[in-house]
Each structure stands twice: as C-alpha cells, then as structure tokens.
Amino acid sequence: MKIPLVDLKAQCFSIRSEIDQAIKEVIDNTDFISGKAVDNFEQNFSMYLGVKRTIGVASGTAALHLALLALGIGPGDEVITPAHTFAATAEAIVHVGALPVFVDINPKTYLINPECVENSITTKTKAIIAVHLYGLSADMDDLRIIAKRHNLWLIEDAAQAHGARYHGLLCGNLGDIACFSFYPGKNLGAFGDAGAVVSNNEDLLKQVKMLRDHGRSAKYTHEIIGYGERLDTLQAAILDVKLKYLNKWNEARWNIAQKYNLKLKDLPIILPFIPKNQNHIFHQYVIRTQHRDQLLEYMKNHEIGVGVHYPIPLHMQPSFQSILRKQISLPETEKCAKEILSLPMYPELSDLQIDFIASTIEDYFRK
Ligand SMILES: *Cc1c(COP(=O)(O)O)cnc(C)c1O
Numbered sequence: 130m131k132i133p134l135v136d137l138k139a140q141c142f143s144i145r146s147e148i149d150q151a152i153k154e155v156i157d158n159t160d161f162i163s164g165k166a167v168d169n170f171e172q173n174f175s176m177y178l179g180v181k182r183t184i185g186v187a188s189g190t191a192a193l194h195l196a197l198l199a200l201g202i203g204p205g206d207e208v209i210t211p212a213h214t215f216a217a218t219a220e221a222i223v224h225v226g227a228l229p230v231f232v233d234i235n236p237k238t239y240l241i242n243p244e245c246v247e248n249s250i251t252t253k254t255k256a257i258i259a260v261h262l263y264g265l266s267a268d269m270d271d272l273r274i275i276a277k278r279h280n281l282w283l284i285e286d287a288a289q290a291h292g293a294r295y296h297g298l299l300c301g302n303l304g305d306i307a308c309f310s311f312y313p314g315k316n317l318g319a320f321g322d323a324g325a326v327v328s329n330n331e332d333l334l335k336q337v338k339m340l341r342d343h344g345r346s347a348k349y350t351h352e353i354i355g356y357g358e359r360l361d362t363l364q365a366a367i368l369d370v371k372l373k374y375l376n377k378w379n380e381a382r383w384n385i386a387q388k389y390n391l392k393l394k395d396l397p398i399i400l401p402f403i404p405k406n407q408n409h410i411f412h413q414y415v416i417r418t419q420h421r422d423q424l425l426e427y428m429k430n431h432e433i434g435v436g437v438h439y440p441i442p443l444h445m446q447p448s449f450q451s452i453l454r455k456q457i458s459l460p461e462t463e464k465c466a467k468e469i470l471s472l473p474m475y476p477e478l479s480d481l482q483i484d485f486i487a488s489t490i491e492d493y494f495r496k
Pocket residue numbers: 188189190191214215217218260286288289310311312322323324
C-alpha cells in the first residue's frame with residue numbers, strides 16, 4: 130500500500146463540479162483582477178474568523194511582508210520569531226530590512242517559548258511573530274502580556290492554523306495582525322499561490338490594501354510605493370468554494386489524529402501535545418523519537434510518505450547565517466529538529482491507511 134504525506138486529488142475530485150462552476154463564473158465575468166470573487170472571499174473569510182476585515186494577497190509570504198510594512202517595521206528594527214518554522218516567516222523580516230531574532234521553543238508544543246521572547250527583547254525590538262505551527266496556536270496570552278509590557282506589535286503567522294482555536298478564539302483574532310497562506314497543501318488551500326492578511330485594526334488593513342496594489346488609493350493615484358501582490362481572482366473563487374468545507378475537513382483531520390493517538394499510544398514515541406482550552410487542527414501530525422532517521426528510512430522503504438517539518442532550523446540555514454551577527458544556539462529547537470517526524474495527514478486518509486501506517490511503525494519498534 131503506497132500512502133503519500135499529502136493527497137490533494139481526493140479533495141479536488143470531491144468538489145470538482147462546484148469548483149468548475151466557480152471558475153466558469155470568473156471567466157464569464159472576465160473580471161480577472163480584483164473582481165467580485167475576491168470581495169466575496171474576503172467577506173466570507175472575515176465572517177468565518179470573526180474579524181473585521183480580510184485583505185487577500187498573493188501568498189502567505191506576501192501577507193507577512195505586507196503586514197510588517199504596514200506596521201512600519203524596517204531597517205534598524207528587530208523582530209523576534211522562532212527558528213523552528215518555515216523560512217518565509219523570517220524572510221519577510223529580512224525583506225523589510227529588519228533583523229530576525231531567533232528564539233527557542235517550548236519542547237512540548239514545539240512553539241515559540243514566551244520566556245525566551247522576553248529574554249531577547251532589546252531597545253530595537255519592534256515586534257514578535259508568533260507561528261501557530263502544525264495547526265496549534267502559540268501561547269498567545271503570555272505573548273500578549275509581554276508585547277503590551279514592552280510596547281511591541283504581535284503578529285500571528287497563521288499559515289498552518291485556519292480554524293485553530295485558542296481559549297475559544299480563532300487564530301487570526303489573537304494579535305494585532307495575522308497572516309494566512311493558502312498554499313495548496315494547507316488546511317485551506319488554493320490551486321496555486323494565495324494568502325491573506327486579517328485584522329480588527331482597519332488602519333493597518335487600509336495600508337495593506339494599498340501596498341498589495343502598487344500603493345493605489347484610487348485608480349490613478351499612487352499614495353505610497355507599493356507592490357504587485359494581489360490575490361488572484363481565480364484563486365479567490367476556488368477558496369470561496371473550499372471555505373465552506375473547512376470545518377468538516379478540520380474535523381476529519383482531528384478524527385484521524387485521535388485514531389493515530391490510540392494506535393500509537395503504547396509505542397516509545399512522543400505523540401502531539403495539546404494544551405488545555407486549545408483546538409488543534411492538525412495541519413501536520415508530528416511524532417517524536419530518538420530513532421527518527423531510522424524510522425524515516427523504514428517508512429520510506431514501506432512506501433509511506435513521511436516528512437520532517439523542519440529538519441534544519443532557520444538559525445542554522447546558510448541564508449540566515451549570512452545575516453546573523455553572531456552564532457546562536459537554540460538547544461530545544463536543535464534537538465527537536467533531529468527527532469520529529471510528520472506522518473501522512475489529510476482529511477481523506479482512510480482507516481485502512483491509518484492501520485497500515487500505525488502497524489508499520491509498530492513493526493519498526495518490534496524488530
Ligand atoms: C506556508 C507557510 C508560509 C508561507 O506561505 P506561502 O503561501 O507558501 O508563501 C509562511 N509561514 C508558515 C508557517 C507556513 O507554513
């Protein structure tokens with residue numbers, strides 16, 4: 130039995146006719162740039178999250194970039210963020226001319242450790258980017274207290290957290306501004322690149338709206354120097370169809386995670402930890418073991434798609450090492466990167482497949 134890490138086909142085909150219809154409408158209207166489909170999706174995504182407003186942008190990376198610009202972060206500023214995340218989180222900081230300050234994680238949740246954040250604040254610190262990795266929210270209560278105390282902006286990288294809840298509130302409502310990615314493999318994924326910035330702060334979003342479209346305040350008035358980072362209209366139409374299914378798909382991921390938990394609970398591996406009052410949406414189901422490399426090989430040999438998110442922490446990447454002023458060490462991040470393994474996770478994963486994956490892991494530890 131061959132099982133991929135992510136399978137986008139089953140989901141595409143389950144809603145194919147609705148998607149075809151949505152694409153057809155965009156083509157019939159020929160409003161290919163910032164058309165009705167973009168407005169509709171922005172409204173519906175705002176309603177889903179319970180935020181005041183959504184600005185669709187070209188990607189999750191663009192969302193982070195434009196959010197930092199809207200907050201006025203630039204050269205000379207420092208932004209604190211985890212090194213245990215996708216490169217885009219910290220690339221955006223570099224793109225605006227600021228310096229990423231990498232901090233360590235909580236070894237249980239794999240998320241940014243608020244204590245480490247507080248210890249890394251300097252007079253140059255302007256913002257914190259909290260990453261809700263794997264579908265679990267960062268510890269936003271503690272981060273909000275720290276941000277307030279030191280007068281810092283709190284940004285959510287919610288690229289892996291569409292529908293995740295922290296103390297009842299959906300991710301996207303937990304900081305000053307939040308960034309989503311709709312990369313195809315995300316819990317809400319487009320058929321190409323797409324992203325969004327959301328906030329309850331209208332002034333910030335007015336800025337993002339201008340920035341995404343060449344700084345325009347009116348058709349021929351370029352108020353500020355902006356970018357071409359709009360949300361594609363076809364992608365918006367597709368996302369608007371898929372948004373209706375997001376809760377159902379997240380529930381399916383949750384149920385798959387419960388099945389994994391049950392089948393793997395007696396093995397010498399660490400299963401995903403969920404703090405009280407939080408709702409995990411399992412963008413990834415990540416286990417932890419000191420036998421990671423051997424288990425990874427074993428799973429690959431049995432044609433099971435496993436992944437490592439992420440094997441090289443950002444402070445150890447050549448790209449970021451070239452801009453960091455001094456060598457830093459983040460012990461929990463570095464240990465975690467050697468021990469984590471992502472198992473196949475997508476809403477359509479069948480019981481038969483879950484059984485096969487779990488029994489293959491069991492076989493590895495038995496031999
Ligand atoms: C996917 C992702 C991004 C970047 O999103 P793109 O849409 O691929 O540009 C940023 N941060 C995190 C944590 C991500 O997972």
